[in-house]
Amino acid sequence: MTSFKVRAEKWLLQIQKYSHLDLAYLGRAGFWSGLDFILSSILGLALTVFFANLLSRETYGVYRYILSLLGTLEILTLASVNDAVTRTVAQGHEEALDYGVKLQLRWNLIYLAAVFSAAGYYFFQGNKLFTAAILIVGVYAYLKSALWTCRSFWLGKKDFRMVAIYSFTITIVHILTIIATLFFTKNILVIFLTDSLSALCVNLFFYQKTKALIPPKKADEKLKKDIFGYSLHGSVIKAIATLAAYIDKLVLFQFLGPAQLAVYSLAAAAPERIKGLSKILVNIAAPKLAERSLKDIEQSFNRRMRQGLLLGLLLAVIYVPAAPLVFKYLMPRYLESVIYSQWLSIIFVLSISGAYAAGANQAQRLIKIPYISSTISNIFIIGAIIIGGAFWGITGVVLARAIGSLFGFLFGWLIWKTEVKKMLRQEIKS
Secondary structure (H helix, E strand, O other), X not given: OHHHHHHHHHHHHHHHHHHOXXXXXHHHHHHHHHXXXXXXXXXXXXHHHXXXXXXXXXXXXXXXXXXXXXXXXXXXXXXOHHHHHHHHHHXXXXXXXXXXXXXXHXXXXXXXXXXXXXXXXXXXXXXXXXXXXXXXXXXXXXXXXXXXXXXXXXXXXXXXHHHHHHHHHHHHHHHXXXXXXXXXXXXXXXXXXXXXXXXHHHHHXXXXXXXXXXXXXXXXXXXXXXXXXXXXXXXXXXXXXXXXXXHHHHHHHHXXXXXXXXXHHHHOHHHHHHHHHHHHHHHHHHHHHOOOOHHHHHHHHHHHHHHHHHHHHHHHXXXXXXXXXXXXXXXXXXXXXXXXXXXXXXXXXXXXXXXXXXXXXXXXXXXXXXXXXXXXXXXXXXXXXXXHHHHHHHXXXXXXXXXXXHHHHHHHHHHHHHHHHHHHHHHHHO
């Protein structure tokens, strides 16, 4: 056993030498984050299978539309508060949690007003189903966005075990609640209500437990200004990205109806799950990158991006031939989704490298770079999806999403290298 341990340690040191990765940190962070991702993915697949087999296409399409509509309204929230809290807590300011929660509860009243306005619109249109669903999910989303800040607190503390426990508990309660509800009713109002209430209870529990561990201390004005400033800039950037993330569902629902939206949603399920992996990688990378200088990050940036592309390509190579089998045996009513899902596998290839770049921007507080790259690439994606959906339906949306993702990735890489080199030259001159 000892000789095996010695050989394993030598092998890991060789990998670390050639990859230039901190394997000790990745092992500690990646184990818990990876475990959370794997378990959540398994449960997420189970939920998708239940939806595909127990709900009609029209009902599932309406379900996805309500979530997408409310997701779009999140452009009005201060979405980057949690990123700011993670960074600030990593610097030793635990009091950022309390301020971050209060800041979101105040600012996101704008979002809540938009929720009530949307509900009012559908009420006067005579659509009571949409009215009630929007109110249920919207109020829950308003509270969740603030309570979710405690997860960002543990990320800043680099306690990835606690982050995994929190995230997985929320996921398992969410998924098991919906699956259990589906056995009793197919009414999406009941599904939304039971899911929102159960998840809210879990979020409240973890927030109270986290807050009890922090010594009472108020954030000073300098810290408040720093958190708010970073949050505001980051939220403006995320607003367009949020619209780009949901516009495909809104377009398909309006042009083709709920049934075709259901087909597309199942095709996009796996690629969207990979986006979840990307967020985990950002959470792992950001605290570590915050400890390094911009010059150090720039020197290894291209190597990290290439490594991410290779790993993403491996995921795509595995997924493309596996997709037909998954749909055939688990979701046979949606076999037309297979080809669309395979086309969207380009997201697999690009997501990991994109996550590393996002982590570097977040850690180093690089505001201009994501402003430029995110704004231009997401405007391109939004325009392409609207045109593609209007003229070619699901095929047009899928191609627009794939081409837009590739354009955004290449453009973002170019902007990052160009702007960072300018910044480093200015530092030398000064």
